Amino acid sequence: MSLLEIKNLHCSINGKEILKGVDLTINKGEVHAIMGPNGNGKSTLASIIAGRDTFDVTQGEIIYEGKNLFDLSVEERAAEGIFLGFQYPVEIPGVSIANFMKTAINEQRKYKGLDPMSSMEFMKLMEEKKKIVELGTKLASRSVNEGFSGGEKKKNEIFQMAMLNPTLSILDETDSGLDIDALRIVASGVNALRSNESSTLLITHYQRLLEYIIPDFVHVLFEGKIVRTGPKELALELEEKGYEWLR
Amino acid sequence: MDNIKKAIRPKEEDFADFSCYLTQLETYRINQFNGFFFEKNNNSVLLDRNIIICSIKSAIEKHKSILESTKHLHSFNNDDEGLFIYIPNNITLDTPLQVLDVIKTNEALKIESKTVIIIGENSHVKLIYCDDTINDNISKTENKISVFLEANSSLEYYKMENINNSSSIFTDTNFVLNTNAQLKTFWLSINGGDIKNKLNVSLEGEYSKAELNGLYLVDRDQIVDSEVSVNHNKPNCHSNQLYKGILDDSAKAQFKGHIYVSKNAPYTEAIQNNRNILLTDKAIVNTQPFLEIYNDDVKCSHGATVGQLDESAMFYMRSRGISERSAKMLLMFAFCTEILSKSSIEELVDTLQDIIKRRLHGELSSCENCVLLCSTPCGTSDVDMSKIN
Ligand SMILES: Nc1ncnc2c1ncn2[C@@H]1O[C@H](COP(=O)(O)OP(=O)(O)O)[C@@H](O)[C@H]1O
Ligand SMILES: [Mg+2]
Numbered sequence: 001m002s003l004l005e006i007k008n009l010h011c012s013i014n015g016k017e018i019l020k021g022v023d024l025t026i027n028k029g030e031v032h033a034i035m036g037p038n039g040n041g042k043s044t045l046a047s048i049i050a051g052r053d054t055f056d057v058t059q060g061e062i063i064y065e066g067k068n069l070f071d072l073s074v075e076e077r078a079a080e081g082i083f084l085g086f087q088y089p090v091e092i093p094g095v096s097i098a099n100f101m102k103t104a105i106n107e108q109r110k111y112k113g114l115d116p117m118s119s120m121e122f123m124k125l126m127e128e129k130k131k132i133v134e135l136g137t138k139l140a141s142r143s144v145n146e147g148f149s150g151g152e153k154k155k156n157e158i159f160q161m162a163m164l165n166p167t168l169s170i171l172d173e174t175d176s177g178l179d180i181d182a183l184r185i186v187a188s189g190v191n192a193l194r195s196n197e198s199s200t201l202l203i204t205h206y207q208r209l210l211e212y213i214i215p216d217f218v219h220v221l222f223e224g225k226i227v228r229t230g231p232k233e234l235a236l237e238l239e240e241k242g243y244e245w246l247r
Numbered sequence: 248m249d250n251i252k253k254a255i256r257p258k259e260e261d262f263a264d265f266s267c268y269l270t271q272l273e274t275y276r277i278n279q280f281n282g283f284f285f286e287k288n289n290n291s292v293l294l295d296r297n298i299i300i301c302s303i304k305s306a307i308e309k310h311k312s313i314l315e316s317t318k319h320l321h322s323f324n325n326d327d328e329g330l331f332i333y334i335p336n337n338i339t340l341d342t343p344l345q346v347l348d349v350i351k352t353n354e355a356l357k358i359e360s361k362t363v364i365i366i367g368e369n370s371h372v373k374l375i376y377c378d379d380t381i382n383d384n385i386s387k388t389e390n391k392i393s394v395f396l397e398a399n400s401s402l403e404y405y406k407m408e409n410i411n412n413s414s415s416i417f418t419d420t421n422f423v424l425n426t427n428a429q430l431k432t433f434w435l436s437i438n439g440g441d442i443k444n445k446l447n448v449s450l451e452g453e454y455s456k457a458e459l460n461g462l463y464l465v466d467r468d469q470i471v472d473s474e475v476s477v478n479h480n481k482p483n484c485h486s487n488q489l490y491k492g493i494l495d496d497s498a499k500a501q502f503k504g505h506i507y508v509s510k511n512a513p514y515t516e517a518i519q520n521n522r523n524i525l526l527t528d529k530a531i532v533n534t535q536p537f538l539e540i541y542n543d544d545v546k547c548s549h550g551a552t553v554g555q556l557d558e559s560a561m562f563y564m565r566s567r568g569i570s571e572r573s574a575k576m577l578l579m580f581a582f583c584t585e586i587l588s589k590s591s592i593e594e595l596v597d598t599l600q601d602i603i604k605r606r607l608h609g610e611l612s613s614c615e616n617c618v619l620l621c622s623t624p625c626g627t628s629d630v631d632m633s634k635i636n
Contacts (some may be wrong), residue, residue, distance in 0.1 A: 050566050078568035090563040094581025103577065104567035111568070143581075144563075160567065 008059035022226035079111035081167030085157040098140035185214030207235035274345035282360035303329035329361035336367035341372035352387035396428035415441035426452030466495035476505035513544035
């Protein structure tokens with residue numbers, strides 16, 4: 001059954017068209033990778049799925065689990081199981097990771113009609129998920145992303161993903177700027193969460209990540225459109241021939 | 248409103264014992280009622296250490312020689328009822344002093360009060376000055392406060408302004424710092440119809456240091472004016488002004504920050520920052536830095552920002568499932584905590600955090616859906632909700 005269906009999506013910002021008719025279907029249990037050169041709309045696509053309203057959607061629709069995504073607010077989409085790992089995670093001085101995550105979990109639970117998680121349960125969950133990404137012991141009291149190294153920020157995204165246990169994870173360049181050890185940690189975090197019920201959309205422009213997280217499909221987003229779709233071997237071919245080959 | 252009646256000393260039996268919202272905090276209480284000092288608390292521990300707390304009038308009658316020895320006699324006036332606090336040399340008070348300036352009136356009232364505080368050499372004190380109104384009647388308060396920090400002394404000074412929306416407070420506070428004296432102030436304007444704070448700090452001794460913090464949370468038609476002025480008159484002094492504010496509805500705030508560095512004050516370090524968050528289009532902030540520097544050997548910096556809540560932080564939080572309202576609340580509270588983190592009184596910080604959370608909480612009347620995790624749930628505390636909501 002399809003989890004996400006993007007149909008003929010067009011969007012623009014300040015009158016400039018960025019997405020020019022994107023079609024993409026992701027079924028439950030699948031891992032998709034989107035590749036493509038910088039500035040071609042990959043992050044834009046991810047943000048629109050998550051609900052950022054700085055872009056004007058001019059045409060098309062997105063159906064998620066049978067619902068029109070544009071009817072849901074950002075936080076409702078999150079509670080429905082959509083998670084975006086940010087290309088540039090935001091620093092929030094003065095808000096501790098513990099309070100941030102606890103609020104997120106409990107507001108998602110409230111949306112689903114569940115009671116809040118107890119502090120005990122929460123601490124336990126946090127300890128458990130922290131291990132996946134090998135983030136330090138003081139994590140809970142640190143301000144969200146403040147003073148984090150590039151690698152720590154990316155690990156923190158995976159940590160949050162593990163805490164929230166989403167149905168659709170979109171990871172926007174979670175691999176960029178990571179050394180090989182950090183990349184392994186991030187990849188094993190993603191792999192640990194793979195299941196038949198959840199799907200992953202990886203955005204990357206290196207095929208390196210795809211050696212660790214094997215995708216079912218690779219798409220190339222070029223000049224606002226998906227110009228090619230293929231099996232995982234497409235990533236290798238792209239790396240060899242370069243994006244100019246697409247023209 | 249200018250023909251408003253001037254306050255006279257209330258009768259002893261009318262003294263209103265006010266249950267302060269700083270209940271978790273142990274303090275030496277000093278009571279002012281409608282601007283008049285009332286000897287209500289027997290702080291014998293203080294007396295044993297030759298600390299003087301009395302009206303200015305009785306200070307002149309009973310402690311003239313001390314006043315003369317302080318060289319500050321010219322700041323007194325026989326006609327002042329006022330309040331006088333004198334800490335002799337070499338005293339360290341771990342428990343803060345608390346001036347509780349309470350107003351209770353059945354008619355519109357104008358209150359003029361004067362306070363003189365002297366911190367002796369090598370003495371270390373914390374003082375919390377609270378302004379409160381007990382009911383909703385109009386009052387206009389004018390406070391003139393002079394504080395002298397002698398050599399090697401330190402003072403952590405809190406001014407908590409929490410009065411009703413029909414009342415105003417104008418304060419004019421002067422701090423004079425001698426050699427190596429350390430001053431830290433926290434100006435917390437929590438509620439009030441019209442609040443004007445003039446703060447003047449004179450660094451008159453080498454190596455003296457002033458850290459001036461302010462936080463104003465205003466909504467509706469409230470107005471908060473802060474006029475801060477630091478005079479660097481001697482070498483090697485430091486000052487740091489950090490004033491932050493959140494404005495809702497059509498509230499107005501003004502920040503005027505003045506740094507003066509005399510030609511006799513090389514190696515000065517002076518910093519000034521004013522940061523504001525506007526929650527609506529109608530809220531207005533006017534921020535004016537004014538630097539007057541007559542020496543080349545100084546490190547000076549200033550900055551001012553006026554903005555909305557960080558849009559990318561809002562989106563980031565909401566993308567995790569945090570509602571827009573909660574995300575706003577978390578960001579606003581985080582904005583305030585920078586100021587509180589500078590306080591050394593842990594129990595006070597806890598209470599202040601709760602007060603700020605409630606203040607930000609605004610229209611919500613229950614804690615049920617609040618994300619701010621107060622240590623005391625709303626409704627079970629002594630905070631007068633009618634005042635801070
Ligand atoms: N907030 C914005 N304002 C203006 N232009 C933007 C904004 N965000 C993205 N763009 C433009 O949209 C295009 C696609 O950007 P993006 O989606 O970030 O590309 P990618 O992730 O593929 O590198 C770029 O030309 C970029 O300059
Ligand atoms: Mg991008």
